[in-house]
Amino acid sequence: MNTNDLRDFGGATEGRNDGRSRFHGYKRSATIRRCEVAILERARRSATRYKGGMLDQWLTELLARSGMSQAELARRLTAELNRSIDRAAVNKMTKRKRNIDGDEVLAIERIFGDQAPRSESLPARPVDAAPPQHISGRDLVGGADLPVYAAARGGDGHIIVTFDPVEFVKRPAPLAHVKEGYGLLVTGDSMVPAYRPGDTALVNPRLPAERGEDVILYHNPPDGEAEATVKHLVAFNDREWTLQQYNPPETFTLSRIEWPICHRVVGKYNRR
Template sequence: MSPPNNPIMVEAGSMANRCSDIHYLTQDFVVKIETDSSAAMPYGLGMLSEWLQTALGASGISQAELSRRLTAELGRSIDRAAVNKMTKGTRDIQADELMVIERETGWEAPRTIEVPLKGYVGAGAEVIVLDDGEHDRVSAPRDTRPGTVAVRVRGDSMYPAYESGAVIYYSRHLPPNEMLNKRAVVQLADGRIFLKILRAGSTPTTWTLQSLNPSFSDMEDQVIDWTAPIDWIRPAS
């Protein structure tokens, strides 16, 4: 019986093509830092580590046994500590290692990562949340964190920072003071969500949301539930 599909991952590609397939195409994704330069965001391979944990559990292969098989197959030492780091997403899984793991466990690695599309960034940089009960999904970078969601820019409310059609990915919720003077996804106390630059307000418990598009006024002295840094940006195609 074939292993069940992971709903987060869309699998494709034959074993003969796996070595090239697993070099996922991340060049279309950039992260916008405060200097407006683009840089790759090399954090842990969360969803690949989830796949490895599932593959080991379903196949009954222990980390120690996988270490032994990888070492024997590849002719280099891959100890249990390295395998443990793979399962935690703190060590990359090399192309040849991944092919061995697929063969030994019978579980094919994800070809494409998909995450929920939470909504659209509309007028005034407000996120219009999809409420139809089933979020659309969009492709995401290989290094996507578990829990990541995306929003798509619609219209010119974010111009010139982001063009209509750009997809913005975020995952972590942080206290506002950690995102001061940075671009962030922000949820206000009233539930509305915006994509703004966070500035200090007139009191210690309020914040000003500065618009990226100068055509829109700033939102002064807002009470914030949470902020989230932007992990990745996929430019408009």
């Protein structure tokens, strides 16, 4: 497999819905002794904290108790999510013929004022993901010119990023031609096991926001210092981001007005 093939796996090519993967692994001592990259399949779009096998029953019971018709729920979901959802889609949700996405679950909770059944914990990786594929790092890294920025813990699980490089590291293939690319030292444990404190998230700020990808949201323009949060993007619309963290498992929303800047994470280097 050549570098161009691997670039597609890193998420730098738009329009692929299958085989989207993340780069993992890059352990260093005084100099780089070994670099491994693990490619993970994309997780399903639906939020993993919800018990998918019970959502259809939960929705059916909500409709029965409230007396709301499927057509009315479809209309209200369309208004909530700013995208078209018809009665047939709602009917399929109740019969487990269609997945209920994370933002749809949150909208249904708001409409009925009832909480969806939750899973007690999240798996270390998506249960339907393929095992990581390990590839030699020699084919993936360029010059040691990728800036890495540090972050300190802020309030409400957020971080404060300082845009003064603490080091420069080898540049992976997904960022080979991305001048604005950078690394961010992860602090906090809200995204364990995907990202552990000391890992370096690899970021391509050029890529657009996309469901099912890890992102860094900024509260203010990333210049000097900026408040940020690293999360998994479940869904988004014109008004808000639907985000997921793993530790403790939680799915929640943030206003796009308050958090207007979204940078895509295309992989990570493991902590030293």
